[in-house]
Structures are given as structure tokens and as C-alpha cells.
Amino acid sequence: MASASVLVLQRQRHLKWPALDGLERFLMILCGVSILGFSSSVLCDILTREIGHPWLWLQEVTSTFFTYGVFIGAAVTTRRNDHLYLTAIADALEGRARLVVEVFNRVVVLVVGLCMVYFGYLNFLSGFTSFRMPSMTPIASLYAVIPVSGLLVVIFTLEQLVNGWRHGFEDPELAEARRLSAAAADFPAALG
DSSP: OOOHHHHHHHTTGGGSOGGGHHHHHHHHHHHHHHHHHHHHHHHHHHHHHHTTOOOTTHHHHHHHHHHHHHHHHHHHHHHHTOSOTHHHHHHTOOHHHHHHHHHHHHHHHHHHHHHHHHHHHHHHHHGGGSEETTTTEETHHHHTHHHHHHHHHHHHHHHHHHHHHHHOSSOHHHHHHHHHHHHHHHHHHHHO
């Protein structure tokens, strides 16, 4: 039986470039580290406050893990096409209607990714003028992940658009299962 990680990477294989699979795995690991770091720092923050000796810098650590986890997760969900409920609408369609909805969804995500790159970079640059307390670290360290995430979103969206135009957006295995299901439903009617 295939492991869960292999099944996730194989999902919508026709829309992915194999060269980016390692990057997807790495980003998933970073998401896991961010969740673990966020959860651990929140727990430590609660414990140190309860014993009357709070570690004030834990707030910075918590917000960093949270922010990085959210933006790295946004890039991963774009690659895995798990980011919108609209994918369920597209999956229910066929032919030209499906093509239009799939392209529309990805163009919207592409525009969002480009905005993340542009405005995230502007925020990153302006972040050198303000500092996080109590460490006095420039807030730019927190904003750095935004344009990086936006760039990954753009790359993954372009990957799906190119492969969708080449191979079609519908997963070949799901298309075959749908065709067999329709044929099975029509079979009793053909007998009667």
C-alpha cells in the first residue's frame, strides 16, 4: 500500500512538474516545523506566565512560527490545489465549462500571488524602520516570507496552467472512473 505522502504527491500528477516534488516535500516539512514551533511556544508561554516568570520573547517566536506557517502553507496548498472550494465546482464540470472555471480560478490565484510578491516586498522594505519588542529585531524578518510565498504561488500556478493547457485539467484517473460510473448507471437501462 502506498504511503500517505506518496498519495498526496501523486494527486493531480498531470498538473505537476516532477522537478518541483522535492520543493513540495521541503515546504511540507517547513509547515510541520512551523506548527510544532507555534504549538510549543504557545504552551511554553502559558506555562511561564502561570508560574509567574513570563518569557516575553516567546510572543515574538509564536508570531514568527504562525506567520511563516501560514504563508508557506499558502504556497503548498497552491501546489496541491487544495486552496479553494471552487475546485469542487470545477471537478463537477466537463469540457469547455471546466476549462473556463479552471483557468479563471488559477488566474485569480496568480493575481493574488503577484500582489503578494509586490506588496509583500514593499512591506519587507518598510519593515526595516520598525522593530519587534523586546528583541529589537526589524519587523522585516517577519515580512520576508510574504514575497517568497507569493513567488512560490506564482510558480505553482503557472505550473498548473501550463500543464492544464497541455494535458487537460481533469485528472485522467477520475475521468475514467466517471466514465465507468456513467456506463454502469446506463447498463440496466440498456437491458430493459
